[in-house]
Amino acid sequence: PDISAPGDNVTSTAIDPTTNTQTYAVESGTSMAGPFNAGAALLVMQKIKATQPDLTGADLVKAVKLALMNAAEPMKDINYPDTYISPRRQGAGQIDVAKAGDLTVSAEGSNDAGSVSLGKIGKTTTFTVTLTNHGKTAQNYTVDTNGGPLTQVRDASNGNTVHDETLVGATVNTDTANFTLAAGETKQVTFKLSLDDSVAANQLVEGYLTFKATDAAQTISVPYLGYYGDLTDEQVIDAPANSGESIFNGGYLVDNNNNPLGVTDAASLSNLVNTDTTGKYTWTLVPTYVDNKKVSFSPNGDGASDTVFPYVFSKQNLKSVTIQILDAQGHVVRVLDKENNTSKSYLQNGNSFNSDLGLSTDMRLDPTAFTWDGKVYDQATGKYVTAPDGKYTYRLVTEQYNTGAQQNQDYDLPVTVDTVAPTLTGLSYQDGRVTVHYDDQGAGFTKFSDLALKIGNKAYGINLNNNGQNNDGTLSFELTAAQKTALENSDGSLTLTLTDVAGNKTSATLQATAGTHQTDTTTPTSDVAPQFTWKVGDAR
Template sequence: TDPNSRVLYDKKIDGAAIKAGSNITVPAGKTAQIEFTLSLPKSFDQQQFVEGFLNFKGSDGSRLNLPYMGFFGDWNDGKIVDSLNGITYSPAGGNFGTVPLLTNKNTGTQYYGGMVTDADGNQTVDDQAIAFSSDKNALYNEISMKYYLLRNISNVQVDILDGQGNKVTTLSSSTNLTKTYYNAHSQQYIYYNAPAWDGTYYDQRDGNIKTADDGSYTYRISGVPEGGDKRQVFDVPFKLDSKAPTVRHVALSAKTENGKTQYYLTAEAKDDLSGLDATKSVKTAINEVTNLDATFTDAGTTADGYTKIETPLSDEQAQALGNGDNSAELYLTDNASNATDQDASVQKPGSTSFDLIVNGGGIPDKISSTTTGYEANTQGGGTYTFSGTYPAAVDGTYTDAQGKKHDLNTTYDAATNSFTASMPVTNADYAAQVDLYADKAHTQLLKHFDTKVRLTAPTFTDLKFNNGSDQTSEATIKVTGTVSADTKTVNVGDTVAALDAQHHFSVDVPVNYGDNTIKVTATD
């Protein structure tokens, strides 16, 4: 068998021989039954097919070639289903073999159950991490199996068993199934996709549909090899878990690595059934600066069974840290996709004073209609709101489109050391200044920000598609136009157009037969 394609090839069996028991004589017009003896070397392993040709030469010079095939071993012993991470498992070639599937019922999206990446970067299925949840808010709501069948099988049954081996429900029964094969026309493997289980069952005692208890379960397929008489069973363990992990003691720590201070968000987490996410994925936020692709490492275990976890802050998150209290958020799931979202106020390691912190990394360089915190009103323009932390009330000022200074509208929560401030912004383009103070007299400046309000959308003039013609026989058309001076970039579909000194652009855009929609976007 080729290790990459899994295609079977003929191989000569050295030392094998096949002989008839006697000379063969077939009278004219008659038939004869002849026994042949196939001898195989002692080194030849069982559970293999043996095939070849019998070549006959008649006394009249005629020839006859007959193929033969046999199986050496116990026909019932050959596995009907490849195991998880089995001989057919080849992710690089797009063949994951037999693999659990976890489904989100709301979207229909499917995920490989228990899929993790090992230390060498290889994907593999961890059968102790296969789990789903009966909680409708979880990502995984159903489990099913995609089987790589190694043989044709009959009398097939798919069952769910509980932790004591009792049958909970039967998902399907079928007379026979065809073994998995590669369809060259569709360029895909044809697997057996078994039915999904959503954690419910029919209770015959009262005739109601009920949700199974959290616990350990088994997804079982059983069947008889075609031509055999011995039933085989293949089990995949999984967990049904509807409870999210518990998280406590969220904090910050720091280490010196390669001469640089690396900050970590630390916590203690515990999941009593399916376990913390085996991929070690976690989402974090520091003062509203997020990292959605973080991972955690295990840093030990507490006496009461909590796992100590730590995840490094991104450079952007580290820059958003201030002396004193910082807002932190930790989003963590278990293997069943139940989520915990923990907020905490954390102290920057080594700090003894308190800095004013504006969430999101500060007031942005540009305030536009897409800026977080901006809310439009019906009179034109709108309000920009931002928040942060400081151990005392915060006051402040801002400048309007005419450069006049006004007081910010601020509120303060002493229990959380957090403040909120808002300022009206005009539907125009102008520079603005924001100053934050520790006193109402505006004598103790805490922070100063320069920003640009950009609420007037860029404009197009002389925008043309295909020089004004609505038809073409070419594979591309030219899109041209001129934009207002405040424009920074122009996107024509997925292409970024170059602007000349007069703010003119010209782009060749591919088109298809029929109607085409081309989107042109200008950003200031």
């Protein structure tokens, strides 16, 4: 931004909907800050037209912009009061209309603006700020570098909050630290920005230069911004939550119910979170348990894990994002979408969630464009058909605005298509103990997978005790006293339902009377699985 203006709890004109008359309302947002800036520019333009009547057109607009930016007050961070808020967040600072109207001196950086855009910089960079005295009185100035240069850091103790701090090993100096600017004079002040060997590459270098005048009304400031290193070097899509290096805790695929894939099936996941007493398995933390080898879905139209969508975060505005699906051999079998000019991810004030790539402004007209329904194009029929079971790669191909070695990057998320349900065999019940053998020919299970037990109208989750490495096994468990009582008070049947990590379900019913052993009384069914009372959270 160039400048910041009030946008929170601003009293504005409005229409009373009940009486259809003019009134006032308190509003917040850029819809308030924008008009504030526009009105400020108009007032300053009136003043400049009166004091510099020869200025017209683009020159007049430039003069107005310089006055507003030069007069702005750089704001310090209320959470980190020893340093300034980044110019990338506040521009030149908080707008000061009265001061802008009274300025008789202007300071110009690069691109006809009241700021200095350095782009990529090296160990040593020089730049100039051009000051012009449009008044009739000489002004005396002293240069203040305000503790800069600064750089961006993250506060790990405070939710990775972004803020600026002094960049150790960096200096910005000028040989013209004190000078007098005569009436009508233009002077170029040259600065030298230096980084010593302790400064690591790939860092922002920014700050504010203040030209303090003996007449405080003529004090002006100029923000500057550069980048030391390769602007494309960072991984623009944030690292996955299960890597231990994620900023946004995203970087995984979710199904059509927004459940993270690769942890376990939806019902088992809900049971894991809602019965957890340790704090290790909250909805926020479960994405860290994603097993890349178990990320799978079943595009069979049953409403469970039918589609996949990337819950990912972008650390930059991107020129384009293309979504590709690759088969196990690395061949592109489908291109889902290409989006241009996507927005970087951020945490918006007033919200409790970060804005992921799918919520980018340019995607508002089609927020599901990145969804893969598990289908690929069949050249023989000219139609889209369900992809064969097997391993695939969900790839985001990103292109940055900045040029560099890593301008184009691939971000791969493995996923398996699995449409085959597991099987339950060898069911038996004896003296309160249930035994069952299970098997799956697809993605299988994880250590969090449960067998669902239904007695009457009550459902229970029984952990498979599977280490996630075996797709088959035998589970034997003792009914609790309450479950035995429920069995005696019901029709004596037990319904077992097993769901693999891809969302495929199978059920079997064992008819038993407490204390009676009935072996292999198995009735496979394709009925819908029992409805659990567990609450399925929205991991997205």
